[in-house]
Structures are given as structure tokens and as C-alpha cells.
Amino acid sequence: MEALLSAVASDLVGRLISFLISKFQEPGxxxxxxxxxxxxxxxxxxxxxxxxxxxxxxxxxxxxxxxxxxxxxxxxxxxxxxxxxxxxxxxxxxxxxxxxxxxxxxxxxxxxxxxxxxxxxxxxxxxxxxxxxxxxxxxxxxxxRQPYSFYLFMETCMFGRQIEKEQIVSFLLQPAKDLDVLPVIGPHEVGKRTLVEHACLEERVREKFAKIHYLNSDNLILPSHEHHQGLIDTAARSLFVIDLAGGDVDEEERWKRFRSSVRRRAHGESKVVIISRTEAHSGLGTVPPLRLRKLRREELWYLFKAMAFGGSDPEERPELLRVAMALFAGIPDLTPFAAVNKIAASLRADLSARSWRRVLKVSTGVTVLQLGAGEWGIYYPRVPVKGAPPNAPCLFYDRRKSTGMARSELPTVTMLEVGRGVEWAGEKRFDVLVWQSRIPPYASYVATCDMERAAKVEAGKKRRLNKRRRGQL
Incomplete structure (x- = not known):
């Protein structure tokens, strides 16, 4: 009888434990x-x-x-x-x-x-x-190429554009019919010029074309002009890369005259690649246009994480991964490549939780302001951080992009240094280097930093905040 009662009690206890485990265990x-x-x-x-x-x-x-x-x-x-x-x-x-x-x-x-x-x-x-x-x-x-670190590999080559690059190279290597034209169409800051530049740097393309000419809407004039005496070589194949800005009423007419003249005088195997943001220019080609899309957020996150952590393993630094996610969530869809590279470089400079949290704290207060008709600025507030030099409020505007500039021609102070509290020779208004690409065509982004204008913005925000507080009392 005691053995039976013991068995029943054991069974009941076992069922109770199983019930409690199944009740409190997280489903799935x-x-x-x-x-x-x-x-x-x-x-x-x-x-x-x-x-x-x-x-x-x-x-x-x-x-x-x-x-x-x-x-x-x-x-x-x-x-x-x-x-x-x-x-x-x-x-x-x-x-x-x-x-x-x-x-x-x-x-x-x-x-x-x-x-x-x-x-x-x-x-x-x-x-x-x-x-x-x-x-x-x-x-x-x-x-x-022998990349010795994953982030260096991704910093020195295009990311996610292998199929588009090979499509351009395939077009350039195919036998020409009658001055074939390929339009490369895509939105702002999607990497059109970088893609075409990498295709032109291919050894297979260099071997085929004796000359590669880079033109834009401003110098798209008749090749008979004195500045273009050596532009066309009738005895050698030439490649013309033309950057059409769009919006100019005379641009398409100049292109037609230019193409007509090149067809008459250039080598029969010459080709043209048009770069444009305007969908209307897709009809200027002799082959279907190559349309570039923006990278998805998942792809940008993969790129951002690799460059931010450098050679470190993100799984071994969960706290830094949490901060990186919060920073990435604040990156706008506008000019994502420049923003991703700039923030990742600031994080990789100091792989400490304290430094990353400071970058997050500064980025949290960043706001985009409309300064005037068609003029926008990015406002960085004053952020006091314990143990770090105080930074003054900054207002960055008039961001411009240039290619082919020598390092000596660029501003010596960077946007990252200004955000960390470095002032430029005591001046209140000066140019800063936002970011410089490490891949061809080595685009540089420069903006104007205005401390006095930023102080006025901060004073206005404080007045509005104080007025709001008085209204709540």
C-alpha cells in the first residue's frame, strides 16, 4: 500500500512539475x-x-x-x-x-x-x-586584390553593384553598330558615376578603347571647337562618358548635335555612356537603359556594421551593437552612402562604449532645418558629455560634392572634429570636410559650418522651450 501511495505521489508531483514548466515556458x-x-x-x-x-x-x-x-x-x-x-x-x-x-x-x-x-x-x-x-x-x-580586413575590402570597392558593373562592361565590349549609346539612369546619390568609373577602369575596357573622355552638360559642344581639337581620333576607338544634369532646355539639342558630329568623325567602334537622373534621358540610348535602384535598408545595415566594427566581431560586443542599431535607425534615406561612411568612420576611430554613446547622444539631437527657399541645413546642438571636451552648437549647410580635388585643396578640418569640440583657428564660419570617398572617382563632400548662426538657432529653441514651460505652469 505504501509503495502504491508513493508511486501515485511521484506521478502527481511529476505531472505538477510538467504542468508548471509548460505554463511558464515561453512559447516557441x-x-x-x-x-x-x-x-x-x-x-x-x-x-x-x-x-x-x-x-x-x-x-x-x-x-x-x-x-x-x-x-x-x-x-x-x-x-x-x-x-x-x-x-x-x-x-x-x-x-x-x-x-x-x-x-x-x-x-x-x-x-x-x-x-x-x-x-x-x-x-x-x-x-x-x-x-x-x-x-x-x-x-x-x-x-x-588581397583585402586583409573585411571593412577595408568594402571601403575600397563598390558594394552590391557587381551585376550592374558587368552589364556596362558587357555593353562596352560588344561589337559596335553605329555609335551605341547606353543611358545609366538613377536617383540622386545612388552611385551612378562611381559605377561607370569602375567599369571604365576594367582592364578589358582599357584595352579596347584608346581614349576615354569625360564630358558634362557645360562642355557638351561641337567637337570642332578649339578646345576639342584632340577629342576625336578617327583611327582609334573612343569612349565618351557624358554626365547630363537635366533640366536644361538646350541640353538635348546640344546632345543631338554632338552625337551627329561624333558619328561622322569618330571611329566606328566608339561608344557613349550617358549618366542622368532624368527618366526622359532614357530614350537617348540605342540599347535599353540601365536603371539603378537605391540599396535596401538591410543592405545598408550590412555595409554599415562591417565598416563600423572594422576587424572586431560584433557578436562579442552586444552593447556596441545596440548603439550601432540606434545610430543606423537615425540615418535618413537621403545620401545614405555618405552618411553611412561618415558615421561608421567616427565609430571605428574609437571602439569603446563611451565613445559610441557620445556619438549617439550627439546624433539624437541633430535636426534638419529649412534656412530659406531651397536652402537646408543640419543643426548639431550643444551636448555636454562627462569627461569629453565641450562642443559648441554647429550649423552645417551648403553641402557640395566635387570629384578629382587634390587633398591640399580640401578643408583641413573635418565634420567629425567639429562635432568633438575642435574649433578652426577661432573662426565662427568656415568650410569642413564632411566625407571623402576612398574609391574612384574619389568624390569629396564639403559643407559650410556656421557657429554664430547655430548659436542663434539654439537661443531660439531655448526661448520656445521656456515659453512652453511657462504656459504649462
């Missing part, structure tokens, strides 16, 4: 953890394939399309995985789970667990389809 946690591990392994495999493919000269268009799809799934997977990592950190701090989803742009009502499971299956399916790709990749010649 085991499945989610398994999916996270699977996603980490799949991302590692995808990164190996993508980096190896980017180090080789792939000319097969179908292989490039497959590589582009895998790269997109890889960036999306890294994006979602980092969101889950931050959510785990926020959960340990007893903060709302929606913070991580909101900071990376995930829909607030989405089923994150279901999305993770679907993403893992999609990425693993994409990897299983890459078997033939990997075999064919071994026959592609390796490029002459």
Missing part, C-alpha cells in the same frame, strides 16, 4: 533558438560564397543574378538576426520588445518568430541552389 522559444542557430550557420556559408565570388571576375549573367539574389537574402538574414540579438538584450533589461523591431524598421505587428523561420528556410534553399554556381566559380579568374 526552443523553435526560435534552433532557428537562430540555423540562421547563423547559413549566414556564415552565404558570406563565404559571396566574398569568394566578389573576389573573382564573374561574367556569366545568370551567375550574377544568382549571386545578387544570395547577397540580398544574406543581408536580410543578418538584418533580422541583429534585431533578434538586440531584442534579447532589451529583454534582459526588462524593456519593451518592440524597441529592437522599431529601431531596425521591422513592422510592429509582424510575427517575428514566423518571419525568422521563413527566412531561414529561404536562405538555406538559396544556398542549396548554389552548388553548380560554386563549381563554375572555380573557373572564373581571380581579381588582383
Amino acid at each position: 522559444s526552443t523553435t526560435t533558438d534552433d532557428d537562430v542557430v540555423r540562421l547563423q550557420r547559413a549566414l556564415l556559408r552565404a558570406r563565404v560564397v559571396v566574398e569568394e565570388a566578389e573576389a573573382r571576375q564573374v561574367t556569366n549573367r545568370a551567375m550574377l543574378l544568382q549571386l545578387n539574389q544570395l547577397r540580398g537574402e544574406m543581408c536580410r538574414g543578418a538584418y533580422v538576426l541583429d534585431a533578434f540579438t538586440r531584442r534579447a538584450v532589451e529583454r534582459s533589461r526588462r524593456r519593451p520588445h518592440a524597441t529592437a523591431r522599431r529601431s531596425l524598421g521591422l513592422p510592429p505587428g509582424s510575427d517575428a518568430t514566423g518571419e525568422l523561420s521563413v527566412l531561414v528556410d529561404t536562405l538555406e534553399a538559396a544556398l542549396s541552389d548554389m552548388r553548380e554556381f560554386i563549381v563554375l566559380l572555380g573557373a572564373c579568374p581571380r581579381l588582383n
Whole structure:
């Protein structure tokens, strides 16, 4: 009888423990953890394939399309995985789970667990389809570069434009018919000039064209002009890269006269590449235009994280990863490349949580102001940070972009230094270097910093704040 009662009691205790475990265990946690591990392994495999493919000269268009799809799934997977990592950190701090989803742009009502499971299956399916790709990749010649760090590799080459570059190179290497023209169309700051420049630097293109001429709307005049006596060589193939600004009523007429003259005098194998933001210019080509899209937020996050952490492993620094996500969430869609590179460089200069939190604190108060008709400025407030030099409020405006400028011609003080409290020889209004690209055509971004104007903006904000406080009393 005692043995029976003992068995019944053990069974009841066991059932009670099982009931309590099932009641308080988070639903789907085991499945989610398994999916996270699977996603980490799949991302590692995808990164190996993508980096190896980017180090080789792939000319097969179908292989490039497959590589582009895998790269997109890889960036999306890294994006979602980092969101889950931050959510785990926020959960340990007893903060709302929606913070991580909101900071990376995930829909607030989405089923994150279901999305993770679907993403893992999609990425693993994409990897299983890459078997033939990997075999064919071994026959592609390796490029002459030896990147010794991932962020250096991404800083010194284009990101996510391999298929578009090969499309331009393929157009240039095809036999010409009658002055073939390829329009490259895309929105502002999407990388059109950088893409064309990299295509022109290809050894295959350099070997085919004896001369490469870069023109714009201002100097698009008749080649018979005295400044263009040596522009056209009838005995050698020439490549004309023409940057059309758009909006000029006489621009299209000048282009027609220019093309007519080049067709009469240039070598029969000469070609033209047009760069433009205007969709109307897509009809100027003899072949379908190449349209560039903006990179997705997932792709920009992949680029930003790699350059911000440098050679460090983000998984070993969860606190820095949390700050990086918050900073990335504040990067506007306008001019994302310059903003991503500028902020990433400021973070990589000091891989400490204190420095990163200071950058976040400064960036949190940044506002965009309309200074006048068509004039916009970026206002950096005064941010006191313990143990750091005080910074004065700054107002940056009149941002302009230039290419081909020597380092000696650029401002010696950078926007990052001004944000850290460095003043330029006691002046209140001076030019600063916002960011300089490290890849051709080496574009430089310069802006004007006005301390006095910023002080007036800050004084106006304080008056409005005090008035609002008095109204609440």
C-alpha cells in the first residue's frame, strides 16, 4: 500500500512539475533558438560564397543574378538576426520588445518568430541552389586584390553593384553598330558615376578603347571647337562618358548635335555612356537603359556594421551593437552612402562604449532645418558629455560634392572634429570636410559650418522651450 501511495505521489508531483514548466515556458522559444542557430550557420556559408565570388571576375549573367539574389537574402538574414540579438538584450533589461523591431524598421505587428523561420528556410534553399554556381566559380579568374580586413575590402570597392558593373562592361565590349549609346539612369546619390568609373577602369575596357573622355552638360559642344581639337581620333576607338544634369532646355539639342558630329568623325567602334537622373534621358540610348535602384535598408545595415566594427566581431560586443542599431535607425534615406561612411568612420576611430554613446547622444539631437527657399541645413546642438571636451552648437549647410580635388585643396578640418569640440583657428564660419570617398572617382563632400548662426538657432529653441514651460505652469 505504501509503495502504491508513493508511486501515485511521484506521478502527481511529476505531472505538477510538467504542468508548471509548460505554463511558464515561453512559447516557441526552443523553435526560435534552433532557428537562430540555423540562421547563423547559413549566414556564415552565404558570406563565404559571396566574398569568394566578389573576389573573382564573374561574367556569366545568370551567375550574377544568382549571386545578387544570395547577397540580398544574406543581408536580410543578418538584418533580422541583429534585431533578434538586440531584442534579447532589451529583454534582459526588462524593456519593451518592440524597441529592437522599431529601431531596425521591422513592422510592429509582424510575427517575428514566423518571419525568422521563413527566412531561414529561404536562405538555406538559396544556398542549396548554389552548388553548380560554386563549381563554375572555380573557373572564373581571380581579381588582383588581397583585402586583409573585411571593412577595408568594402571601403575600397563598390558594394552590391557587381551585376550592374558587368552589364556596362558587357555593353562596352560588344561589337559596335553605329555609335551605341547606353543611358545609366538613377536617383540622386545612388552611385551612378562611381559605377561607370569602375567599369571604365576594367582592364578589358582599357584595352579596347584608346581614349576615354569625360564630358558634362557645360562642355557638351561641337567637337570642332578649339578646345576639342584632340577629342576625336578617327583611327582609334573612343569612349565618351557624358554626365547630363537635366533640366536644361538646350541640353538635348546640344546632345543631338554632338552625337551627329561624333558619328561622322569618330571611329566606328566608339561608344557613349550617358549618366542622368532624368527618366526622359532614357530614350537617348540605342540599347535599353540601365536603371539603378537605391540599396535596401538591410543592405545598408550590412555595409554599415562591417565598416563600423572594422576587424572586431560584433557578436562579442552586444552593447556596441545596440548603439550601432540606434545610430543606423537615425540615418535618413537621403545620401545614405555618405552618411553611412561618415558615421561608421567616427565609430571605428574609437571602439569603446563611451565613445559610441557620445556619438549617439550627439546624433539624437541633430535636426534638419529649412534656412530659406531651397536652402537646408543640419543643426548639431550643444551636448555636454562627462569627461569629453565641450562642443559648441554647429550649423552645417551648403553641402557640395566635387570629384578629382587634390587633398591640399580640401578643408583641413573635418565634420567629425567639429562635432568633438575642435574649433578652426577661432573662426565662427568656415568650410569642413564632411566625407571623402576612398574609391574612384574619389568624390569629396564639403559643407559650410556656421557657429554664430547655430548659436542663434539654439537661443531660439531655448526661448520656445521656456515659453512652453511657462504656459504649462
